Amino acid sequence: MSILLALLAPVLGALVYGFERIVRARMQRRKGPPLLQPFYDMAKLLDKRLVMVHALHVSLGVVHFILLWVAVAMLFLGGHLLLILFVHLFALLALVMAGYSVRSPYSHVGANRELLALLAYEPVLILVATGFYLTTGSFYVEEILTQSPKLGPLWMCFLALLLVIPIKLKKSPFDALEAHQEIVGGVEIEYSGAFYEVLYMAKMVEYLFVYGLVWLFAGDSWLLGLVLVSLVFLLVNAVDNATARVRIDHLLRIVALGGLGLATLNLIGVSL
Amino acid sequence: MSLWSKWRKRAPWILHYNAGSCNGCDIEILAALSPRYDLERFGVLNSGNPKQSDIFLVTGPVTYRSRERLIELYMQIPEPKVVVAVGACTATGGVFRGMYNVEDGIDRYIPVDVYVPGCAAGPQLIIDGVMEAVAIWEQKTQALEEPFRLFGGMGTIGEALSRRNTLEVKDEQNHREP
Amino acid sequence: MSPIWLLLLPLVAAAGVRYGTRPLGVIGVFWLLSSLIAMTLQEALIGIHASWLDWPIALADVGLLLFFAYVGRNEGDVRVFGLAIVQMLLFVLIELFGAHAEGATFLIDDASRMMLFIVNVVGGAIVYYAHAYMRFEQGDAKRFLIYLLLFIAVMNAIAMSNHLMHFFFFFELTTLFSYLLIRYRLDETAKANALRALWMNQIGGIALLIAALVASSSFDTLYLDALTQHAGGAAVMIAVFVALGAMIKGAAMPFQSWLLGAMVAPTPVSAILHSATMVKLAPFMVLKIAALLHVSFAGALISLFSMAVFVYASFLALSKTSLKEILGLSTIALLALMVSLAATGEERAREIVLMLILFHALSKALLFLVAGVLEKHFHLKDIEDMAGLIYQAPRSVALLVFGFLSLSVPPFGLLLGKLFALIFLAQMMQEQSWALALLLLAALGSTLLALLYFRLLSHLLSRSGERAAMAHETIGWGFGVPIAALSLLSVVLSLGYFYDAFGLGALLATLALLVVSALTLRSFAKVERVKEYACGERAPFVGALAYYTLSEAYTAKFIQGFGLFFGLIALAGVLS
Numbered sequence A: 001m002s003i004l005l006a007l008l009a010p011v012l013g014a015l016v017y018g019f020e021r022i023v024r025a026r027m028q029r030r031k032g033p034p035l036l037q038p039f040y041d042m043a044k045l046l047d048k049r050l051v052m053v054h055a056l057h058v059s060l061g062v063v064h065f066i067l068l069w070v071a072v073a074m075l076f077l078g079g080h081l082l083l084i085l086f087v088h089l090f091a092l093l094a095l096v097m098a099g100y101s102v103r104s105p106y107s108h109v110g111a112n113r114e115l116l117a118l119l120a121y122e123p124v125l126i127l128v129a130t131g132f133y134l135t136t137g138s139f140y141v142e143e144i145l146t147q148s149p150k151l152g153p154l155w156m157c158f159l160a161l162l163l164v165i166p167i168k169l170k171k172s173p174f175d176a177l178e179a180h181q182e183i184v185g186g187v188e189i190e191y192s193g194a195f196y197e198v199l200y201m202a203k204m205v206e207y208l209f210v211y212g213l214v215w216l217f218a219g220d221s222w223l224l225g226l227v228l229v230s231l232v233f234l235l236v237n238a239v240d241n242a243t244a245r246v247r248i249d250h251l252l253r254i255v256a257l258g259g260l261g262l263a264t265l266n267l268i269g270v271s272l
Numbered sequence B: 001m002s003l004w005s006k007w008r009k010r011a012p013w014i015l016h017y018n019a020g021s022c023n024g025c026d027i028e029i030l031a032a033l034s035p036r037y038d039l040e041r042f043g044v045l046n047s048g049n050p051k052q053s054d055i056f057l058v059t060g061p062v063t064y065r066s067r068e069r070l071i072e073l074y075m076q077i078p079e080p081k082v083v084v085a086v087g088a089c090t091a092t093g094g095v096f097r098g099m100y101n102v103e104d105g106i107d108r109y110i111p112v113d114v115y116v117p118g119c120a121a122g123p124q125l126i127i128d129g130v131m132e133a134v135a136i137w138e139q140k141t142q143a144l145e146e147p148f149r150l151f152g153g154m155g156t157i158g159e160a161l162s163r164r165n166t167l168e169v170k171d172e173q174n175h176r177e178p
Numbered sequence C: 001m002s003p004i005w006l007l008l009l010p011l012v013a014a015a016g017v018r019y020g021t022r023p024l025g026v027i028g029v030f031w032l033l034s035s036l037i038a039m040t041l042q043e044a045l046i047g048i049h050a051s052w053l054d055w056p057i058a059l060a061d062v063g064l065l066l067f068f069a070y071v072g073r074n075e076g077d078v079r080v081f082g083l084a085i086v087q088m089l090l091f092v093l094i095e096l097f098g099a100h101a102e103g104a105t106f107l108i109d110d111a112s113r114m115m116l117f118i119v120n121v122v123g124g125a126i127v128y129y130a131h132a133y134m135r136f137e138q139g140d141a142k143r144f145l146i147y148l149l150l151f152i153a154v155m156n157a158i159a160m161s162n163h164l165m166h167f168f169f170f171f172e173l174t175t176l177f178s179y180l181l182i183r184y185r186l187d188e189t190a191k192a193n194a195l196r197a198l199w200m201n202q203i204g205g206i207a208l209l210i211a212a213l214v215a216s217s218s219f220d221t222l223y224l225d226a227l228t229q230h231a232g233g234a235a236v237m238i239a240v241f242v243a244l245g246a247m248i249k250g251a252a253m254p255f256q257s258w259l260l261g262a263m264v265a266p267t268p269v270s271a272i273l274h275s276a277t278m279v280k281l282a283p284f285m286v287l288k289i290a291a292l293l294h295v296s297f298a299g300a301l302i303s304l305f306s307m308a309v310f311v312y313a314s315f316l317a318l319s320k321t322s323l324k325e326i327l328g329l330s331t332i333a334l335l336a337l338m339v340s341l342a343a344t345g346e347e348r349a350r351e352i353v354l355m356l357i358l359f360h361a362l363s364k365a366l367l368f369l370v371a372g373v374l375e376k377h378f379h380l381k382d383i384e385d386m387a388g389l390i391y392q393a394p395r396s397v398a399l400l401v402f403g404f405l406s407l408s409v410p411p412f413g414l415l416l417g418k419l420f421a422l423i424f425l426a427q428m429m430q431e432q433s434w435a436l437a438l439l440l441l442a443a444l445g446s447t448l449l450a451l452l453y454f455r456l457l458s459h460l461l462s463r464s465g466e467r468a469a470m471a472h473e474t475i476g477w478g479f480g481v482p483i484a485a486l487s488l489l490s491v492v493l494s495l496g497y498f499y500d501a502f503g504l505g506a507l508l509a510t511l512a513l514l515v516v517s518a519l520t521l522r523s524f525a526k527v528e529r530v531k532e533y534a535c536g537e538r539a540p541f542v543g544a545l546a547y548y549t550l551s552e553a554y555t556a557k558f559i560q561g562f563g564l565f566f567g568l569i570a571l572a573g574v575l576s
Ligand code: SF4
Pocket: B021, B022, B023, B024, B025, B026, B059, B060, B086, B087, B088, B089, B090, B094, B095, B118, B119, B120, B121
């Protein structure tokens, strides 16, 4: 089962993404695109003529996708949480390198913001993982999922994760990394056609990664997991629809101080 | 018609460029994307990046300063692509026609596939124009696949290889050939 | 093989270089032999009794201190002179007190074995490399090589010695050699930096002397293994002062300028030696006395201080443009991480620190060697000039990329070390909740370092479009052999470490992942190339790097803060 999930991660992610586009549209009282829109997008992108800036740029994008997929697969298969975070970090760093590897101002600005955001949320994620370790005695996802829900003792870590989610999913108010109207997508700007599809899939896989992390708070309770994920899903989209973008330095400050502060407080509480 | 070709034209992504327009049509384009008209239900995205776009929505009569950008942007959209001229001034120069600093319409510089009339063009018309563009886009894609049908006798092989093997399109093709 | 050979071999090799006709051959043989010995040292603790060495070493010590005083007077540096006098006084005091307990003169435990391995394998590679390098330099190449070989002998001695005063003597000898190596070029900056390195390390020497004074007065022994058996305030004080000396050797924050000065010095080989081997004395010395710091206030302070240095040095590196300076700062950062882990005094931390020492030495040496090649072949020092370097120097850049990746990517050892460090800190938190602060800083610092490395890497790869012809560069055997050896070692050892930690399945999976990732690195020859999007403009964009830095005032405040903290540790040591 989990192997199947891991293998089908991009497909699954695409469905989540398609669903999300509908939900977002409904929140704005629109009809929105069909559920299978990500697949239509794929069909279209694969049909376009291939152009690229240089080979390394494309390769790094593909590496980004593969590593992200691996991170999600490890999450589904019950791997070591810190290791998963590290793989995830490298996936993003590959993207950052790709962003810097072309001479495009937007790409550079985007890569730079990506780095800054990484700096803000990576420690938070590590602390959240430590929170799981302190409460369950294991870093292994497998183990965490066999224990009772840890939302209670880790509620502040959960809030910290909520701060991180909009960054990961490129949602307002923390979408300065992508900022379509401002830096035209940032790091992904120079990808087109099939190569962009790879990045597009990576984005969808990221959804699974993030909601997978949310699921961890529910432990062995499927019901709570479903409730948590759907609540977070709705919340993130509602916030996305209702807020404006904050600047990258504000983002850094909010997430680093807020997220780290919350997670630290929580860990102090847990370890005392 | 294979599943593929059914699916492949359902995600027209738009690049919107203002070649010196009065902004009237730009506002209408954004209105078409807004919740009321919801252009996104056709899978349309306003990508703002030529490399990821299929449909080039241009407004404005092309001022001298915007000529090079217009062409550069057009060039950067990978094939197959479609150009939609939105608004009267984009088609003919409109209210700006004959002015000292404008060209009269974008088709002096890039090939236009769809003209959307009106000053300003209404959102419904724009949606119509985009949909028309999607149809042309499919035709263009098929035309791009045409090389398979070269060399007369090889036609059958080309037929088999080509993704395009529907009757209507063939008829239309025969019609076009002199 | 007796480890004593490790002391003799470099001396023999030095003689061979001095009087022989084929220095490269001599160095090669030395490198092989000493590496073999270092690799095959026995597992168990080995003690070698040679108390007859005490007197000659004490005499040599006096000579060395006199020499320092002479240097201070000669160069007109009050600090060097004054510190030498202070050292002399302390030295006389210790000799007056005298310690009468007997013990093993040389002792080889796990930390020593790791140190010996690094000094001989990595150090040997550096000497081999230095031979090729010196052809580009003016001056007496032979003398330089002899310095290096003697330096290795001293490092071997310090790694084995168990007597605090011998330790001090060899410590001061490394100081002397770094002084000589840094000022090798004899220009103004070189001299100034050498003097700074000298007086700063002399302070470290004084810290060691204070530790020795306390040891001989309260426990009547100067043997480290005996000292670690004791407990209580005086024991902690000894440990703290040894650790302070170690941190100065490791160029921790208020003293960072001596190591950075060594980087600016025109002879990168000395920089390599400093960065890859000598500064490893910091975690090594702390490991030696770590047992005393276990669950003590002073130990906690040292850990916190070092972890803060880890974060700050990583951050500081983000504002530098010289490749060697960046490498130097990241060295300081990682050393601080090791010291911090070691100072917790936990048994579990020990192995992690040793692994970090090993892999850091391999990767850093590799990076410095390649930086040297770039400097000599392409006259590049500044990373700003290295944008798109992959065109002119595909091989060197590939090696640089490899070096950086080996510092930061699984399955390489350094990353595993960091991973285990985080896990260890999380475990430690269950017993001592203040470790949370360590964990927080460690998470922050390792993210900062990753940022640093990848920012640099991406700059090397930056380019627009692809040019058809790539320049063909040759690295040459003199440079190539040591570089290849270090790369190979770092791969093999990393794989071993990974296998040890996660088992065969994970190793194979990771390798498969690497292969798949490597497969994506294709030339895509059939795909068209286009220019970047620039809003329809055609103006070229010259890629620049982003730098992050604090204002001058804040930087000064931070350094002062670290200075205060350092003083606080000393105070805590005295009070305990
Ligand atoms: S067509 Fe009219 S409204 Fe539209 S841009 Fe031109 S002048 Fe403005």
